[in-house]
Amino acid sequence: MDLPSPDTRTRILDAAAALLRRHGPDKLTVLDVAKRLGMSHGNVYRHFPSKQALRAAVAEEWLSDVTAPLALIAAGEAAPPSRLREWLAALAVIKRRKVLEDPEMFAGFHRVASESPEVIAAHVAHLVDQIAAILAAGKADGTLPGVAAPQDDARAVLVATARFHHPDLVRDGGNAATAEAELSRITTLLLRGLGATAVA
């Protein structure tokens, strides 16, 4: 049985990501992608009206590697306080891996993403929404009675853990075990601050 062939948009994005991985951000243009796929550049432009649109879409795909696994945790069945702890720990692990495993590749994708502030803002908004969903669940079931405004509290939680997911701070962040212990302690303070009781 044949696998369905990926649609053209997906093929273009895959080729663009491959170019970025191999040759860095400068080679990520409509012409380079068209050449790699043996496609006319008119065909690429049909899906991405400009180089900037292409680069923004690549950044979006790349950032969804972070949000997709976290969405599963946010929508999970665990009690909201444990769910928040698991979510924050997973974000830290994902970011640490992304930033440290291949710093040069990370820098390339990061530069492309930085060209599209609206893509980054949407990414942060996704993360805040996921935390807010957990906090709203905790407010509803009484495990996080201190939640006042889920969106504002979610943003506070994300900002208070910046050390563990902001690229610049992850890069300078020292060893993983210390970071993990520090995140756990901060998570405990935040959970108690949100009214959780019996938090270790």
Add this chain to the structure above:
Amino acid sequence: MDLPSPDTRTRILDAAAALLRRHGPDKLTVLDVAKRLGMSHGNVYRHFPSKQALRAAVAEEWLSDVTAPLALIAAGEAAPPSRLREWLAALAVIKRRKVLEDPEMFAGFHRVASESPEVIAAHVAHLVDQIAAILAAGKADGTLPGVAAPQDDARAVLVATARFHHPDLVRDGGNAATAEAELSRITTLLLRGLGATAVA
């Protein structure tokens, strides 16, 4: 009445800071400082045995502009929860001013400080000690009964507010009013996490 003349070490440090302000980090050498003061470089070397020692001392002075006013707050008479809030707000204001008012000068001093990781580590340790003193006071008088280990909790508080004092994050940090509201919300969560009651 004559003012007492500053000692040679202070004069050297003042001249070095002035050079750094005017000409950037590259001109901050023993020879340049000696020339500016009309002094033999042997005389400068008597106080600072190397260019690196001179640069580290300049960085130390510069960082003490941050810690000195905060030390007054930490040693103050306000109830520990209010004292912590005041301390964190003051740190944010001082850092924001330092980073944003003259970004080029900030970058120069920051580069010089970055050459001496031990000076930066000592600076962070001072800040942690000041927070720990406030937390210990709150543990003692019962206003912060959730404090477990003042040093560890103090480090957690400092890390959780990195957004408001880490140079890279302050620089990208958007408008002052939003940052102030965000810091206040995080401070509230942390204070509650440390057992404070009746925190607005």
